[in-house]
Amino acid sequence: MKIKKESSRIVKPIYGGDPPLTTLHIPLTVFDKVTYNTHIAIIYAYRPPTPPNVAVEQGLRKVLSEYREWAGRLGTDEKGHPIILLNDNGIKFVETSVDCTLDQAMPFNFKPSPALLNFHPSLKGVEELVQIQLTRFTCGSLVIGFTANHLVADGHSTSNFLVAWSQVCRGIDMNPRPLHNRAIFSPRELPIVEFEHEGLEFTSKKINKVFPLFEPSQVLDIVVHRAHFNLEFLAILRTRASLSHGSNKLYSTFESLTAHLWRTVTRARGLDGFEKTQVRISVNGRARLSPWVPNEYFGNLVLWAFPSAKVEDLLHEPLPFAAKLIHDAIAKVNDKYFKSFIDFASYKVDEEGLVPTADTNKLALYPNLEVDSWLRFPFYDLDLGGGSPYIFMPSYFPTEGMMFLLPSFVRDGSIDAFIPLFQHNLVAFKQICYCLD
Structure with missing residues (x-):
């Protein structure tokens, strides 16, 4: 081409x-x-x-x-x-x-x-x-x-x-109009930092430069695999994730699928049981802040949940264990957490010379993962006058462990997961990707 x-x-x-x-x-x-x-x-x-x-x-x-x-x-x-x-x-x-x-x-x-x-x-x-x-x-x-x-x-x-x-x-009026006021996130007069933010959203420059070491051939050997999860599989997965010790805690499709992928990628990587692994999950703050911020707000309003576990616990416990870790971690990123972050970031970051942990210079997140969900974004609504797109997807982004979840182009509610892995882990991942234990 x-x-x-x-x-x-x-x-x-x-x-x-x-x-x-x-x-x-x-x-x-x-x-x-x-x-x-x-x-x-x-x-x-x-x-x-x-x-x-x-x-x-x-x-x-x-x-x-x-x-x-x-x-x-x-x-x-x-x-x-x-x-x-x-x-x-x-x-x-x-x-x-x-x-x-x-x-x-x-x-x-x-x-x-x-x-x-x-x-x-x-x-x-x-x-x-x-x-x-x-x-x-x-x-x-x-x-x-x-x-x-x-x-x-x-x-x-x-x-x-x-x-x-x-x-x-298409000659239609823009609706809704964006809200451009970025001055709405002022810190409180008396800062209240209730949560630990250093080491999560921010870190010191010295620590931020320490990356996992891989052989050059490994770094170049990253492939992006697209895994398709149909409605039947997602329904079974959600049911299994939500059955825990006799209680029916209903987890979302996103929580259930993320729990499954966390366990599956961890197993495919062959990690040592005593290692710790975590997932970085984006959390939209618009509906979590009080008073809530309109969906029309234009800018960034995302923090992250960081569920973590020892590898042996993640793999030996059933699926609901991972789903609960994810659910509870996301639930903690609430109004108090967002306001604590605003106070911390407004007063401490420049003073202490901290830098974001969101770093695109990392070629591999091993032994961790990041899951970015685009499931609720109306990207398929981009009809420029000839109809909706028949395919929407992220570009090629080979950072090992950084996954994207999208509505499938089949448009039936199924989900496509774009999963960058080392080539030598991909065979194992494909073998267990659709296994439900």
Whole structure:
């Protein structure tokens, strides 16, 4: 497959009336500063008919007038604090074409592979906060590669932006409008740090640079496996996870599947029984804070739960043991925890020179895992005028142990899990992935 670049340019917002000042800026919140400092890339695939590139671009220019943060740049204020410059410098917009059909270029429903990197601009050294690449195929299909800087917005906010983009492209008013006020997370006058945050969300710079050591061949030998879990399997899994010592504690599908994957990956890795393993799980704070924050809030509002266990306990205890650990850890990330974090991050981080533990420089999370759930994001609603995408997925992201859960492209409620593993662990994982003990 050879991709031909047709054009590359900067696309800026277009306003219906007088444009706003381009000298304004907004500060990053404690939730922006604690998240991953990198671009996250996602891939959409559309069957014909698809809208022309000019219509897609025009809709983008209009929606950027409401989501000005994406058209801005990262910078610092006079005190050295990180900010978003609302300078309307624009986003990168790339048009490409391929001299074959989509099925010829990407058979097997977009199997996770380095080939996906061809469908979006590079994630390294990016000044723009959003990049979009349109790739046209001879069959009339369209692939859209979208990358966005995570410091600006979390997955919930990004999906809202994408839905707004699709609405504008179809001539529909943006609904709902984003809430841009990032000043709502002020610390309390008398800080109350009720929980331990150092070592979880933040750590010292010295500790943060200590990574597990692997042979170079191991690091290069990471493959991303897509595991499909149908509705029947998920129902059985949830039932088994929820049966514990005679009590019927009903765990969610997400909790049950995450518990299963935690145990399965741990067993496939062949970890020593006395080792400790943990899972990093994103928790959306919008409905957990009191007063609650509207879903329209644009920015980052995520912390993490960190359930952990000794390997021998995780593998020898039944599935409900892991499900309970996950459920209880998520439940603890409540209003008190979020407010404790705001107080801690506002006063302690700069003072003690702490850095986020959310680090994309790690090539392997072994013996730990991270599970990012995109199950509730309306990514499939990105209808730009020719219908919904038939495939949506993350780009190729080979960090061992960092898993993504997505609604399957089958669109029947089933789930696809994208699981990066060392090649020598993949055989064992496939053998036990659908085993229910």
